Amino acid sequence: MHNNAKRRGLSFLLILAMLFVSVAVMLPVATSADPVEFADFGVQKLAALNLAGDEDTDLRFVFTVGSLDYTEVGFVFSKTNAAPTVGGDACYKMPVTVVHTQIVADGNTLTADPGRYWVAVKMTDIPHSYFDGALYVRPFVTDGLGTRYADAALTSVCDAAGHVHTIDEFEHERTGGTAALDVAGTIVGNCPGCNLEVTFNDVKAGVEYQKWIGGGGQARMYDRRQISDILAGGKHFYPDASNGGLGNDLVVEYSILWNETLLNLSADYNDGARLLTTFDTTNGGFSGEYRAIAYASLTNNVKDSGANFAGAFEYPSGLIQTSEPGDPHPGMTAGGGAYSDYANVGGTDRDHPEWGWHRIGVIYHEDVTNLNAVKGGAAATYKLTVSIYIDGVLVSILSGDHLDRGNADYKLFTATCDGNGGVTYEDIDEDIWVFAFLVHYVTAPTADAWFADGDVFVTAGHDFVHPVTRIANPAARTETVGGQDFNGAFYYTSAGAHDHVWGSLVNDASHAADCGHAATQSIHCTICGAVKPDSTVNLPIDPSLHNWGVTPVRIQEPTLLEDGIDRYTCTVCSATDDRAVSYEHSVQIFTTSTSGAYSPNGATVGSIRGSKHFYDEGNDLMVEFSILWNESLTHLRDDNSDNYKPYMDSRFATNAAGTSGNNNIVYWSLTGNIKGSDCKFPGGFEWGGIAGDPGDNPYPRFAGAYNDITAYPNLGGYNNGDGTAQVNDLYGWHRVSIRYHEEVTNVAAVKSGSAASYLNEMWVYIDGDLVLHTAETKAISKQLFTATGGGGSITYTENDSYYFHGAFLNSTRMKTGTGYFEIADYSATIGSDFVQNVRRVNNPTPTTLEVENGVFIPSTMWYELDN
């Protein structure tokens, strides 16, 4: 039964998208005939449910019982009681006495498990307004023992639909809440998915932005409301009992991220770099009969505008009738000179703009100035007043008797005589749009510009939804808008009245004082960011505090003998700091199963020679590297088969890997007794690569080099293959230097048309001592260059595309044990000098290198620089 119920519940979930966990409650009722009284408890929405559009809907509720031995089964519901019971407070019982082996639920046919029966009811006509309302639901069974319940579940139509509320953080139509841009709180607004008003807690208001592309244009930015929305809930602008006879003002408030990119906007008045609070008959802004009540300039020196600098507010020229339009407009009644001398959002000091978040408030107030006369039948006269706030500070009051221009007169209300000694008021047409702000068509900014706003409200009342207090010296803050970072300091707080809570001393700017910047530190209020009086500490430029970049430039590579140099550069003052960087070992480990391969710095002949020529006298191929000779290498496989090649070589090849068309110029053995090789002891060098003439052993041209092991301190110093120990057991670092020379020996003949003959000559040095010198007039198959001629001239063709690998190890592996192998300080250059001019050290201080945990190999330096 238990297993059946489980499986049943699962399939049911799949079919009906059940939201409740299917429960199989084993109640401690030993006498019940039903060991699993509740199972398959679920709710089902209508498949066709449209959360946003349906006026009402139904929900089905089901569970199964495993017996018919009940007098009644069913559900109890409550909107408010979290644990509904039969007869409980605010509970509704929906009983059934007929249960079913099979049900058809919104088109799905569901068969109960054998021995179980569906208890099925349908709640109808749940209104849209309650789609997110709580429904506590509880299955019950009643028999002679009494009534028992499954655990109550909480659902709603939204839940049953699997709907998660969202709110567009840029949704300016949100209805309220306390969340602001600067203070987390609640946001109340309409969820677009269900059209219900929902509340989100602990969130901040969102930022909306518009980016104008430099050189482009014709994009607008606005936030608009219709009068019908502003007056929703039976409000009126005109005085009546609903507002205590005081009437209501039109209250507009929004935040703007004032930033330097706005100065990229065109200064031409007609290019729209103005920020307007305006009315319009259409939602297009400026497309119907528009009338602005406040202007602010977004950029400097707006042409034809009284707003001469960024952030300045201007009397909306021509909109409030005055007799003396001028500049500055005399219609500004407060403070005289208000427009040019107040804290504009761009900054009171125009050389030091206060980039960051500022809050603009506009209150549009209306009075009837001749009310008694109106009662007597006279036409009303009006006084319209616009009060403009920045960061909570009243910066401008504009007033006049009516909005001018055109046929639209956007008074908040009108007053006429009612014919009985009273007044009839009428609100502004509810279809009119109010643009909290509108940036008209902006054209051709000189560079990209961002406009960011947030926290917008347009209401009917007397107070701002988010009244704010100015902060003179706010904490530094970065706002990222559209991928761009801006100074996002809040020059206001909406935290409301509070006792400041002082934090610790912090940097005011994003950086502390350093080699290029003085700085200040101060103590800020942790609630609103205000600076504690007298807390500011001035930090002068400190030449010792540099900002070193994280990525140094490698000035000199480290070698086994000398540290390298990494140069760090101060990002502020460009001072440099050279730091030693030591050589990093990279030891390869071979095993009996792991082949090792090594091919460092394979480079083309062309890249090695650069602009020089190998056919010029004195320019040879100079190859050099260091090898960590150690006893473990003598345990490499010593059979020179295709699979195991325990020798290294210097070779030309036609591919970067060094494996195709290769032609060796010298071999050297890593182990002893290489089968088929003349390198009979580790470290022995053998001329390689001569085409043909392989027969002599030893090669006569070796001049005794290879078999006189006492005369030539080879790298291995191990044995000569017959068990005789070599005298030079010189494990440690050795320096191999190879000079490879090529020349045409019959230049005159070539110039007369003969084929060229070549001399290849090679010198091999170990630790600065010459150990092998060969010369061969028979060409190897890969050459640095070839020569052709005739008619008195000779032409050299350099084989620039050949790759040269000076220290090439093909696949090899250990015959026994583990091998350690490292090549260091490799270079292949053109010229006549080695990069490292070294000399032998006869009695070096023994050193070791740890290559694995606890495994040390001798790393004694057998050479030193010979400078």
Next chain:
Amino acid sequence: MEKKIYESAEIKIVLLNRDMLITSGGSLGENEWDEFNFNQLG
């Protein structure tokens, strides 16, 4: 009239009236569900 008796060590219940027990109605069609109006929740 049918009687059914369940027993346990602790309690003995006699369901006297079989007619009052729930019954199986077989299959329930789409439009045959017992309905109640949301407004009945008060």
